[in-house]
Amino acid sequence: MNRAFTLRRARFVMLCLLPGVAFVAVFTYYPMIRGAVIAFQRYNLFDVTATPFAGLENFRAVLAEERFWTALRNTGTWVALSLFFQFFLGFGLALLLRRHFPGRALYQAWVFFPWAMSGFLIGLLWRWMFNGQFGVVNDLLLKAGLIDERIGFLATPGWAMTSVIVANIWYGVTFFAIMITAALQSVPGELYEAAAVDGASRTRRFWHVTLPHIRPTLALIVLLRVIWILNFPDLIYSMTGGGPAGGTDIITTFLIQQVIGGDYGRAGAVGLLVLGLLLSFSVFYLNATRFERAR
Amino acid sequence: MRRVAALAATAAKAVVLAAWLLVTLFPLYWIVVTSLKPKPEIFSVPLRYWPASPTLEHYAELFSFADFGTYLLNSLVVSLVAAAVVTVVGALGGYTLARFAFPGRGALVLAFLVTQMIPLFIALGPLYLLMSDLGLLNRLAGLMVVYVAMLVPFATIIMRGFYERVPVALEEAAQVDGASRLVAMVRVVIPVMLPGIAATFVFAFVQCWNELFLAITFIDSEDSKTVPVAMNSFITQYDIDWGSMAAATVVSVVPTLVLFAVIRRFIVEGLTAGAVKG
Numbered sequence: 089m090n091r092a093f094t095l096r097r098a099r100f101v102m103l104c105l106l107p108g109v110a111f112v113a114v115f116t117y118y119p120m121i122r123g124a125v126i127a128f129q130r131y132n133l134f135d136v137t138a139t140p141f142a143g144l145e146n147f148r149a150v151l152a153e154e155r156f157w158t159a160l161r162n163t164g165t166w167v168a169l170s171l172f173f174q175f176f177l178g179f180g181l182a183l184l185l186r187r188h189f190p191g192r193a194l195y196q197a198w199v200f201f202p203w204a205m206s207g208f209l210i211g212l213l214w215r216w217m218f219n220g221q222f223g224v225v226n227d228l229l230l231k232a233g234l235i236d237e238r239i240g241f242l243a244t245p246g247w248a249m250t251s252v253i254v255a256n257i258w259y260g261v262t263f264f265a266i267m268i269t270a271a272l273q274s275v276p277g278e279l280y281e282a283a284a285v286d287g288a289s290r291t292r293r294f295w296h297v298t299l300p301h302i303r304p305t306l307a308l309i310v311l312l313r314v315i316w317i318l319n320f321p322d323l324i325y326s327m328t329g330g331g332p333a334g335g336t337d338i339i340t341t342f343l344i345q346q347v348i349g350g351d352y353g354r355a356g357a358v359g360l361l362v363l364g365l366l367l368s369f370s371v372f373y374l375n376a377t378r379f380e381r382a383r
Numbered sequence: 384m385r386r387v388a389a390l391a392a393t394a395a396k397a398v399v400l401a402a403w404l405l406v407t408l409f410p411l412y413w414i415v416v417t418s419l420k421p422k423p424e425i426f427s428v429p430l431r432y433w434p435a436s437p438t439l440e441h442y443a444e445l446f447s448f449a450d451f452g453t454y455l456l457n458s459l460v461v462s463l464v465a466a467a468v469v470t471v472v473g474a475l476g477g478y479t480l481a482r483f484a485f486p487g488r489g490a491l492v493l494a495f496l497v498t499q500m501i502p503l504f505i506a507l508g509p510l511y512l513l514m515s516d517l518g519l520l521n522r523l524a525g526l527m528v529v530y531v532a533m534l535v536p537f538a539t540i541i542m543r544g545f546y547e548r549v550p551v552a553l554e555e556a557a558q559v560d561g562a563s564r565l566v567a568m569v570r571v572v573i574p575v576m577l578p579g580i581a582a583t584f585v586f587a588f589v590q591c592w593n594e595l596f597l598a599i600t601f602i603d604s605e606d607s608k609t610v611p612v613a614m615n616s617f618i619t620q621y622d623i624d625w626g627s628m629a630a631a632t633v634v635s636v637v638p639t640l641v642l643f644a645v646i647r648r649f650i651v652e653g654l655t656a657g658a659v660k661g
Contacts, residue, residue: 100564101479108476108535115532116498119506119513126509181403184396195400197644199407204643206593208611209632213410216625224413227430319502322595344504344596352508359505366500
């Protein structure tokens with residue numbers, strides 16, 4: 089009786105899990121594993137009759153490319169600057185939204201709107217706004233007297249990077265604001281009452297009560313965000329296509345160009361390098377923040 | 384004195400909040416205005432911040448010169464079917480993960496979480512080969528299948544969270560009354576979770592609606608294009624018809640805006656559920 093029951097249970101569990109596991113195994117894990125294998129083969133989409141084992145040839149070819157290193161440097165700039173401004177502006181916004189005021193829910197709904205758009209559309213939107221001739225950003229800067237003549241934002245390497253980062257900041261601030269608002273709400277009110285009884289000022293309460301309490305959450309949000317920004321070629325793809333001359337290429341737009349070019353061997357190698365980068369960053373970061381907490 | 388200071392602080396806060404709202408909404412405003420300007424007005428200086436002679440010609444072009452009706456229908460079908468399948472598969476898997484302890488459960492959750500960290504386009508090449516082997520290139524069914532695979536881990540994990548909030552006693556009561564586990568799940572648990580299920584469905588729908596890289600890799604025949612694929616082909620190296628592009632942007636973003644407004648509360652919950660633990 090009991091045995092039959094557990095058998096029935098096991099069958100139920102397996103039946104319920106089977107569809108999801110099957111989809112993920114076939115269309116996610118299998119291609120990833122095959123990609124890792126292809127990275128060590130000579131594999132060009134336009135000649136799949138011969139796919140010999142190539143050892144580290146693809147990796148050597150990628151690492152010898154100037155464009156790969158530019159993309160890697162750009163990835164650092166892209167992630168660091170986007171993250172920095174998204175975090176601090178988002179934190180500021182969260183602090184302003186912390187106390188209730190009339191219309192707060194409506195306000196949150198409105199500033200939430202970039203989240204309904206895809207990175208692709210946001211890239212297009214800002215590509216038009218940063219247009220060198222008819223772009224509204226140039227127009228506003230001219231009107232404000234900040235520049236004397238129009239700037240070809242997306243045609244000049246330094247400006248192009250600045251432009252895509254501005255677009256990304258615009259997109260990401262709300263995410264941080266929402267996450268940090270939730271984190272702030274998780275701080276128990278009694279802690280503040282106790283601190284107030286002890287005569288702590290508002291600034292002191294922030295540094296000694298709020299911040300320590302939400303620190304682990306902040307650490308996790310930042311980690312998720314770094315991974316996400318790194319994996320976010322959509323915006324750059326539609327805004328500049330990685331140009332001018334690779335000036336806004338990041339590692340993931342570089343990867344997509346390899347796939348479009350049909351050299352799957354190299355694409356596989358870049359994929360593994362991206363994976364290595366993600367993993368080593370996560371491990372390094374988790375260790376660093378754990379150290380912080382233990383201290 | 385103190386009241387004056389407090390008043391000044393409130394005013395400063397209001398100004399900052401208003402400024403940010405302006406920054407957030409201006410790009411949307413600008414794309415709408417662009418879509419309503421006749422072509423010569425879009426490409427002329429000085430810029431006008433309100434169309435001198437508003438027109439719907441760009442919207443009309445989308446459906447006459449481009450086959451935007453087909454693209455919209457394709458996007459709608461793919462997103463609806465994929466989101467429905469994802470929701471059902473996620474509901475089944477999430478239930479099992481929430482209610483049963485079995486060997487390998489932790490490993491399974493981890494395997495699902497890992498896919499959320501690694502973007503699917505990392506394996507774009509091999510995925511293309513697989514789709515080609517299965518005869519799924521240039522077919523909406525192919526996109527549906529890949530989208531389901533892409534979203535199942537998220538749906539399963541978020542559903543598990545929703546189930547965990549439904550008291551087990553509720554189900555047990557139904558089972559004592561003689562209902563089987565599946566019947567108990569459908570009749571008792573599902574109604575309680577309806578808002579969460581709706582949110583999962585909408586979220587999946589929007590993800591499919593917006594997806595670009597997989598779609599441009601697998602689809603290039605006119606009659607199977609989804610909206611992002613079609614818009615991507617509007618981009619040529621040196622020239623973009625910004626009037627049509629603006630109109631297409633507005634048309635493709637309106638459905639997601641409406642849906643997100645409806646389930647905003649649940650999205651916030653979903654986003655924060657994983658990361659924030661009190």
